[in-house]
Amino acid sequence: MLTAPMTGVIAAEQDNKTEDQQSGDGPGKFFQRRPVSTHPHVRSHCNECAQDHRREHREAAAIRLWGAEEPSGITLITMLHRLLWLWLLIVTAAVLVYIPALAVTRPNIVLITLESARADRMGFLGSTRGLTPNLDGLARQSIVFERAYAQAPLTVVSHATILTGTYPQTHQVNEFASPLNSALPYLPDLLHARGYHTAAFVGSIRLDPKNGWSPGFDRGFDVYDAGFDPARANGERTGDQVVTRAIKWITSSEHGPTFLWLHLNDLQSASGNTYDRAVTSADTAVGKLIAALRTQKLSENSIIAVVADHGESLGAHAEETHGVFLYDETIRVPLLLKLAQNEMAGRHVKGRVRLLDIAPTVLEAAAVPVPSQMQGQSLLRVARTSPDTDQPAYSRSDFPQQAFGWSVLESWRGGKYLYIRAPKVELYDLSTDPGATRNLASTAKATLTTMASQLEAFDSRFENGGKSDNRGLSSSEVQKLASLGYVGLERPASSAQSGPTGADPKDNIAQANQILQALANISQGRIEKALPILQQAAAAKSYLAQYGLGAALARRQQYAQAIEHLHKAIELQPNSAWAHYEIGASLAKSGDFKTAAVHLELARTRLPKFRGVHLQLAETYEHLGKTAEAQAERKKAAQ
Ligand SMILES: [Zn+2]
Numbered sequence: 001m002l003t004a005p006m007t008g009v010i011a012a013e014q015d016n017k018t019e020d021q022q023s024g025d026g027p028g029k030f031f032q033r034r035p036v037s038t039h040p041h042v043r044s045h046c047n048e049c050a051q052d053h054r055r056e057h058r059e060a061a062a063i064r065l066w067g068a069e070e071p072s073g074i075t076l077i078t079m080l081h082r083l084l085w086l087w088l089l090i091v092t093a094a095v096l097v098y099i100p101a102l103a104v105t106r107p108n109i110v111l112i113t114l115e116s117a118r119a120d121r122m123g124f125l126g127s128t129r130g131l132t133p134n135l136d137g138l139a140r141q142s143i144v145f146e147r148a149y150a151q152a153p154l155t156v157v158s159h160a161t162i163l164t165g166t167y168p169q170t171h172q173v174n175e176f177a178s179p180l181n182s183a184l185p186y187l188p189d190l191l192h193a194r195g196y197h198t199a200a201f202v203g204s205i206r207l208d209p210k211n212g213w214s215p216g217f218d219r220g221f222d223v224y225d226a227g228f229d230p231a232r233a234n235g236e237r238t239g240d241q242v243v244t245r246a247i248k249w250i251t252s253s254e255h256g257p258t259f260l261w262l263h264l265n266d267l268q269s270a271s272g273n274t275y276d277r278a279v280t281s282a283d284t285a286v287g288k289l290i291a292a293l294r295t296q297k298l299s300e301n302s303i304i305a306v307v308a309d310h311g312e313s314l315g316a317h318a319e320e321t322h323g324v325f326l327y328d329e330t331i332r333v334p335l336l337l338k339l340a341q342n343e344m345a346g347r348h349v350k351g352r353v354r355l356l357d358i359a360p361t362v363l364e365a366a367a368v369p370v371p372s373q374m375q376g377q378s379l380l381r382v383a384r385t386s387p388d389t390d391q392p393a394y395s396r397s398d399f400p401q402q403a404f405g406w407s408v409l410e411s412w413r414g415g416k417y418l419y420i421r422a423p424k425v426e427l428y429d430l431s432t433d434p435g436a437t438r439n440l441a442s443t444a445k446a447t448l449t450t451m452a453s454q455l456e457a458f459d460s461r462f463e464n465g466g467k468s469d470n471r472g473l474s475s476s477e478v479q480k481l482a483s484l485g486y487v488g489l490e491r492p493a494s495s496a497q498s499g500p501t502g503a504d505p506k507d508n509i510a511q512a513n514q515i516l517q518a519l520a521n522i523s524q525g526r527i528e529k530a531l532p533i534l535q536q537a538a539a540a541k542s543y544l545a546q547y548g549l550g551a552a553l554a555r556r557q558q559y560a561q562a563i564e565h566l567h568k569a570i571e572l573q574p575n576s577a578w579a580h581y582e583i584g585a586s587l588a589k590s591g592d593f594k595t596a597a598v599h600l601e602l603a604r605t606r607l608p609k610f611r612g613v614h615l616q617l618a619e620t621y622e623h624l625g626k627t628a629e630a631q632a633e634r635k636k637a638a639q
Contacts, residue, residue, distance in 0.1 A: 106257040107340040108302040109191065109362055110293070113159065114282050114334070115203065116267040116322060117308035119148070121279045122334045131279040134287030135306065135334075141342045142304070143383045147352045148335035149393040149413060150310045153322045155206050156214050157398075158309040158355065159263075163187045163217070165359030165374035168396055169462060173214075175206075175323075175399060177577035177606055178472055180216030185371040187359045188259060189220025194368050197258045199223040201246040203265025205235035210609040215577075218609075223249060230612060239264035239285030247292040257366075258298075262289065267312065269520070271321070275314060301340050303365050305358060308333035316435070317506075320513045323399045324505050326411035326420060327436045331395050337379065339365060349387040352413060353379055357391075390415070394458055400505040402573060404512060405541035407502040412455040419451035423504040427451060472575040477605075480598050486571055511537060519548045527552045538565065543572035547579050550586075559586040570599075577606035585616055593623040611637045 119125050123132045124139035125146060151161045152168050160166075160173035164184045171184055180186070192198045198221045205212040208226035212235075218224040225245055228235030237245075246262055264285050270278035286306065293299040313319035316329040323330075333355070338345075356376035363370045364378040382389070392414040400406040410421040418436055420426035427448050428436040441448055473481070478489050505512065515537050518530035530552055537545035550566035553559075566583035569576065584600035587593070600617045607613055618633035 105301065106196075107366060108257060108298055109196070109259045109366060110289075110302055110304045111162075111259070111261045111358075111362070112286060112289070112304070112306045113162065113261070113263045114267065114306065114308040115155065115263065115265045116270070116310060116312045117279065117282065117334060118311040118314075118329060119308075119332045119334050121276065124336070125334060129276060131276055132283040134283045134290065135336070138286070138290060138304065138306065138338060139336050141345045142306075142336040142338035143344050143347045143349060143379075145335040145337070145349045145353050145379065147350065147390075148307065148333050148355065149352060149395065150308070150331050150333050150355050151393075151395050153310040153324070153326065153330040153395070153397055154399055155204070155309050159207060159214070159217070162307065162309070162355050162358050163261075165356060165370075165376045167356065167375055167394065167462075168398070170375065172472070174402060175213060176402065176573060176575065176579075177213045177215060178575055179606055179608075180214070180219070182216065182219065185359075185373050186219050187362060188261070190363060190368055190371070191259045191366065192220040192222070194366070195257065196366075197222055197253065197256050198260075199225070199246070199249055199258070200261045200263075201225045201242045201249070202261075202263040203237045203239060203242045204228075204263065204268060205230065207263055208235070210607075210611070211235075213578075215607050215609065225249070230610075236265050236268060239266045239282045240288065243285045243289045243292075246289065250292065250296055250298070270312075272314065275312065300342075302338070303340055303362065304336070304338040305362065306334065306336040307355060307358060309355075318509045318513075321516060323403075323516070324397060324409070324509060324512050326395050326397060326409050327418075328430070328434065331393075331411070337361065337383075339380075344383055347383055347387065349379070349383050351382065351386065351388050352390040352393055353382060354391060354393050357382075392454065392458075394455070400508075400512070401502065403542065403544040404505075404508065404515070405502065405543065405572065406505050406508055407500040409500075409505060410455065412451055412458070414451060414454055417447060417451055419448070419455065421452070421455060421500055422506065423500050423502070424506060425452075477602060478574075480602075481570070481574060484595060484598060486567070486574070488571055489574055511540075511542075515542060515545050515548070519544065522548060522552050522555075527555060538568070541572060543569050543576070546572060547576065547582075550579070551582050554582055554586045554589075557589075559590040562586045563590070575606070577603050581607070581610075581613055581616070584613075584620070588616060588620050588623075593620045596620050597624065 121127050121129065121131055123130065123136040124144055150158050152158045154175050156175050157168050157173055160171045160180060161168060164171050164180075164186055166184060171181065172178065173180055188198045188200070200218070200221050200223065202208065202225070205226075205228035207214050207217060208228045209215050209218040209224060210226065211228050211230045212226070242262055242264055246260065250260070264282045266278045266282040266285070267275065290299065290304075293302060310322055311328075311330040311333055312322050313325060313327075313329045317325055317327055319325045319330075335353070335355075354376060357379050358376070360370045360374050360376045361379040364380050370378065392412060394410070394412055396408065396410040398408050401408045407423050412419045412421070416429055416431040418428045418430050425441045425448070427440045427444060428438065429440060430436065473489065481489055514533050518533040521527070521530040530548065534545045534549040534552065538549050546565045546569035550562045550569055553562035553565065563583055563586050566579050566586065569579045570583065573579065580599040581603040584596045584603060587596035587599065597617070597620050600613060600620060603610075603613045604617060614633045614637035618630045618637065621627075621630035621633060
């Protein structure tokens with residue numbers, strides 16, 4: 001959690017106060033400047049008087065308005081009283097008229113997140129490949145942020161930052177189904193509380209709060225269209241399918257102010273020769289949505305934000321996909337913001353901004369107060385007043401530590417430099433080396449020290465020193481697991497220790513590529529192809545290899561071996577909901593219902609809306625003779 005003084009929002013509020021005080025435009029001073037209020041009697045009656053004085057005053061005014069008897073001799077003060085009353089009535093009437101008007105004209109908000117879309121493929125950011133005609137058209141009506149940076153190269157983590165306006169070490173969401181904490185500010189929830197209709201249409205099981213990796217993401221949504229089947233782990237929809245479902249909802253529902261989030265997944269599994277084609281298919285889906293909004297007359301008064309959750313390495317720095325490294329290929333993303341009535345259309349913001357800033361920006365554009373827990377700042381203010389000023393941008397990936405047992409990576413972009421905190425530290429001058437190919441860490445010592453101290457100063461703004469603790473087990477859960485023979489649970493997670501520890505992901509990226517490819521093969525049913533790679537990798541302390549192996553063996557009904565590997569996976573990542581679910585299912589299949597129940601209950605805590613876990617628990621409780629509990633689980637599964 002952040003300590004209060006660091007947020008841009010708070011700093012900005014303090015700035016405003018200072019301005020008010022200096023210019024004398026505060027409400028108190030306004031009244032004091034009026035000649036009428038220089039008279040102590042008038043001031044006490046109209047601003048600060050007690051209730052009974054006010055009543056007297058109101059009654060007197062009412063009599064005069066109805067033309068009742070005037071007191072003899074109209075003094076200057078009486079005239080001023082009347083004028084003041086008239087003025088107050090006019091103001092009151094204006095406010096009464098204005099409030100419903102505001103309610104009617106509140107903008108619709110459409111947030112489009114493009115899965116894995118690189119900034120350098122966008123025409124509006126200078127690409128000459130001609131892949132994005134629809135986005136380029138939208139860009140002409142929008143503010144274009146030329147240098148926007150994600151805070152993490154991972155789908156669920158980055159979406160959590162976009163929707164909560166907080167850093168990954170604050171929201172603590174990971175790619176292993178850790179629930180989104182209900183105490184976090186959440187954009188859909190905040191808008192819903194202000195009367196917005198809220199709907200989400202996502203293209204991947206990763207963003208399915210009931211069956212996937214993002215429990216809690218449906219908070220504040222009237223409609224959350226996901227419904228993927230975890231038995232088919234590659235549950236995905238194309239951008240076109242997602243847009244079609246969203247348009248059906250738009251055209252069949254009432255039009256109050258609406259918050260619509262669409263996640264277009266076309267680029268998720270695109271690589272080398274399919275990547276550019278997938279960019280175009282996502283662009284076409286955006287075009288279809290915009291055309292539908294126009295037909296429904298919902299375009300003009302809508303705020304449309306388009307952003308990618310992260311980019312894609314496509315082999316840069318030897319990383320095939322995304323999730324480990326923090327170079328521009330995966331961290332620099334496209335960001336467009338079309339405001340209502342196309343305000344500031346065509347403006348280009350050259351300064352560096354962050355995905356952290358999106359939630360505060362959308363709230364400000366909708367005239368909803370920004371919660372102080374949000375850690376970004378409004379980009380409207382940036383676009384209006386300082387479009388060329390760089391914000392430093394922080395990013396991190398806990399994935400190498402959590403998935404493979406290596407070091408966490410963190411990056412700090414400040415000025416023209418990219419600094420990467422890793423076991424083998426890195427420093428790049430992006431002005432001369434945009435591809436980050438020449439590490440200056442050993443030659444530019446003074447710059448290295450400056451960048452390192454800036455990142456340390458940033459750490460100190462967080463209560464926990466900026467380190468993630470993703471273990472997320474309650475003490476009773478730790479006890480239960482320890483009694484089942486799990487070891488090492490009391491040990492602090494290595495990411496909670498100071499400084500980068502463990503193997504450097506740079507030295508191991510080939511293995512990460514292999515394991516991720518093996519998991520992709522499993523999800524596509526090619527288990528034979530995946531097994532040898534995972535068996536080799538499982539010898540190292542890789543949670544992902546152990547989990548993948550366990551899940552693959554369970555599919556082949558080799559439950560004893562599956563349990564062995566899933567047990568190791570849980571020792572490495574005790575908070576992994578899916579490892580608990582898988583081992584629970586395998587234990588039940590092999591007749592150990594008592595142990596199965598412990599794991600399934602852990603999974604249920606983390607995936608409370610997942611039907612599969614309730615069905616599996618019902619069966620397990622029946623075998624244990626717990627009939628009432630079994631019935632309760634069946635009831636939940638039917639909901
Ligand atoms: Zn993603």
